[in-house]
Amino acid sequence: MDRILLTAATFCLLLSFGYTLFALGAGRYRPGRVNLVAILGGFVILTLDLWSRGHAQGSCPINSLFDVLVFMCWSTLLIYLVIGPAYHLSLLGAFTSPLVFLVLLFAQLGPVGPAAHGRFDHDPWTELHAALSLVAYGAFALAAVAGLMYLVQDRQLKTRRAGALLYNLPPIADLGVANARLIGLGFGLLTAGFAAGFAAGHISGVHVHSVKFVASIFIWAGYGGILVLRRIRRLPPRRTAEASMLVFCVALFALPAIQYLSSSK
Amino acid sequence: MNILCAGISHRSATVDIREKFAVGPHELEQALTRIRGIDGLAGAVIVSTCNRVEYYTASVCPIRVMDGLRGYLQDRTGGIDAPLYTHESPASVRHLFRVASGLDSMVIGETEILGQLKQAYAAATAFGATTRHLNKLFQHAFRVAKQVRSETQITRGSTSVGSVAVDLAGKIFGDLNGRTVMMLGAGEISERTARSFVSRGIGTVIVTNRTFERAARLAEEIGGAAVHFDDWHNALDKVDILICSTAAPHPVVTREKLEPLLKRRNDRPLFIIDLAVPRDAEASVNDLENVYLYDIDSLEEIVRQSLEVRRAEVVRCEKMIDQHVSEYVAWMRNHISFLT
Numbered sequence: 001m002d003r004i005l006l007t008a009a010t011f012c013l014l015l016s017f018g019y020t021l022f023a024l025g026a027g028r029y030r031p032g033r034v035n036l037v038a039i040l041g042g043f044v045i046l047t048l049d050l051w052s053r054g055h056a057q058g059s060c061p062i063n064s065l066f067d068v069l070v071f072m073c074w075s076t077l078l079i080y081l082v083i084g085p086a087y088h089l090s091l092l093g094a095f096t097s098p099l100v101f102l103v104l105l106f107a108q109l110g111p112v113g114p115a116a117h118g119r120f121d122h123d124p125w126t127e128l129h130a131a132l133s134l135v136a137y138g139a140f141a142l143a144a145v146a147g148l149m150y151l152v153q154d155r156q157l158k159t160r161r162a163g164a165l166l167y168n169l170p171p172i173a174d175l176g177v178a179n180a181r182l183i184g185l186g187f188g189l190l191t192a193g194f195a196a197g198f199a200a201g202h203i204s205g206v207h208v209h210s211v212k213f214v215a216s217i218f219i220w221a222g223y224g225g226i227l228v229l230r231r232i233r234r235l236p237p238r239r240t241a242e243a244s245m246l247v248f249c250v251a252l253f254a255l256p257a258i259q260y261l262s263s264s265k
Numbered sequence: 266m267n268i269l270c271a272g273i274s275h276r277s278a279t280v281d282i283r284e285k286f287a288v289g290p291h292e293l294e295q296a297l298t299r300i301r302g303i304d305g306l307a308g309a310v311i312v313s314t315c316n317r318v319e320y321y322t323a324s325v326c327p328i329r330v331m332d333g334l335r336g337y338l339q340d341r342t343g344g345i346d347a348p349l350y351t352h353e354s355p356a357s358v359r360h361l362f363r364v365a366s367g368l369d370s371m372v373i374g375e376t377e378i379l380g381q382l383k384q385a386y387a388a389a390t391a392f393g394a395t396t397r398h399l400n401k402l403f404q405h406a407f408r409v410a411k412q413v414r415s416e417t418q419i420t421r422g423s424t425s426v427g428s429v430a431v432d433l434a435g436k437i438f439g440d441l442n443g444r445t446v447m448m449l450g451a452g453e454i455s456e457r458t459a460r461s462f463v464s465r466g467i468g469t470v471i472v473t474n475r476t477f478e479r480a481a482r483l484a485e486e487i488g489g490a491a492v493h494f495d496d497w498h499n500a501l502d503k504v505d506i507l508i509c510s511t512a513a514p515h516p517v518v519t520r521e522k523l524e525p526l527l528k529r530r531n532d533r534p535l536f537i538i539d540l541a542v543p544r545d546a547e548a549s550v551n552d553l554e555n556v557y558l559y560d561i562d563s564l565e566e567i568v569r570q571s572l573e574v575r576r577a578e579v580v581r582c583e584k585m586i587d588q589h590v591s592e593y594v595a596w597m598r599n600h601i602s603f604l605t
Contacts, residue, residue: 157437157557162422162567171439173534236532236554
């Protein structure tokens with residue numbers, strides 16, 4: 001059942017991605033219902049999938065690398081659906097769907113499947129820590145997507161290309177703001193996740209692997225550094241966009257390692 | 266029942282001929298009453314714009330009505346030998362659908378004509394000059410125009426330097442309300458561009474010119490403020506859009522001058538529209554963070570690209586229109602009427 005739901009969700013995102021590629025290739029892309037419906041469909045199916053696995057595992061379904069990647073995809077879609085319309089960033093969906101599609105595909109083709117059962121012994125602090133951290137990664141994923149859109153629009157404007165993308169991408173000033181705010185949102189959630197993690201250590205006595213701790217602090221500091229530099233005007237919007245993509249790529253590669261370490265503790 | 270169309274347009278007649286055919290709003294009722302007196306004519310709609318004057322009529326005797334219309338136009342224009350075109354259905358139906366979609370306009374894909382058609386139809390309806398077939402025809406034409414515009418790129422991009430500049434500003438800043446424009450040089454083209462921005466809700470206009478009096482006069486006309494030419498860079502902190510059009514032989518906006526000024530702008534983008542020849546802004550300022558420089562050639566290139574895209578879309582539009590013409594003609598066949 002899990003695999004059927006996941007395959008259906010992946011198909012929805014492939015549909016959105018394929019439609020965008022086709023429409024852009026034909027030079028007549030207009031943000032519209034196809035993307036939104038496909039993403040909404042993918043989100044609903046992923047929610048059902050998470051609910052089903054959470055029920056089977058008896059905990060929040062983030063107990064293996066596979067689980068973590070699927071949960072991160074879900075949180076990315078959730079944040080897109082919440083903030084996309086607010087910022088009139090319809091084309092954000094066109095950029096989000098390929099990222100989520102690839103991560104879902106990687107999760108499905110990877111060697112590790114869903115965990116058979118929960119491993120947190122129902123410790124609420126640990127579960128809160130993991131869930132908040134993964135939603136934060138969702139925000140960071142979307143910040144990276146907004147950053148990519150910023151760089152594309154910046155290039156279109158600098159090179160004076162009046163293609164379909166220029167007309168359909170949101171204004172560059174809005175993209176810069178969305179990029180910075182998403183980093184801020186992710187950073188806030190990650191900080192809250194860390195607080196829950198510390199609470200898990202102190203209240204429930206959960207042990208944290210030192211490498212996992214250092215890697216997580218490194219990512220947290222990376223995003224914190226971007227925010228501070230942005231605040232003191234040492235990082236212009238274009239550099240912020242590049243930095244958010246770079247740190248997210250590092251985080252994306254570090255995530256499997258962190259997950260491996262935390263599951264082998 | 267046959268739909269007839271007779272008229273002249275920018276394609277067939279020069280403005281001095283078109284103005285003789287024009288039917289002003291105050292003459293419309295009289296003109297409609299007059300042509301409704303033509304034997305065999307059931308109803309009529311008169312479309313009169315700066316680019317075309319067209320008579321759409323519903324009739325059971327096309328030849329007689331066409332002769333009557335020619336006679337009326339001869340009387341009206343004092344016997345001008347005008348290059349009048351005439352179409353009978355289905356060609357007349359196709360013509361109206363093309364006109365409504367902007368395919369027959371001087372600038373392909375322009376949208377103003379649809380509003381003008383709606384006004385002409387509303388006026389004819391108000392004077393009781395339309396028939397069932399004309400009602401159906403015009404409502405169908407409005408539907409065709411909407412579909413063509415939403416499903417093709419016939420209206421994409423801008424077709425004048427001023428509107429391209431405004432569109433680009435929208436792609437940089439989003440909402441233009443509350444933004445500040447500075448005119449560096451008070452040339453005619455920069456004035457037109459500044460007025461385009463004002464019409465889109467720009468908050469403040471600052472005018473600077475080597476002759477301060479001219480800057481002050483223009484600022485007063487536009488509703489802006491004038492600053493002395495030597496102080497333009499001091500006012501740049503607040504400026505979002507800089508329109509350059511001085512007659513200076515050397516660049517006025519240099520990278521060296523701009524770089525320190527940008528530090529005071531808190532990462533706000535600066536859109537520079539350089540309309541001067543020789544250019545006022547050094548090309549290298551486009552390499553600076555948050556600066557977007559467009560000279561007259563790049564704006565004209567975007568206009569050219571937009572027109573190319575529109576022209577390429579005409580074939581798709583024509584296919585859509587063909588389908589609608591068939592639908593309308595089929596409806597006509599099923600609703601044969603001799604009087605209304």
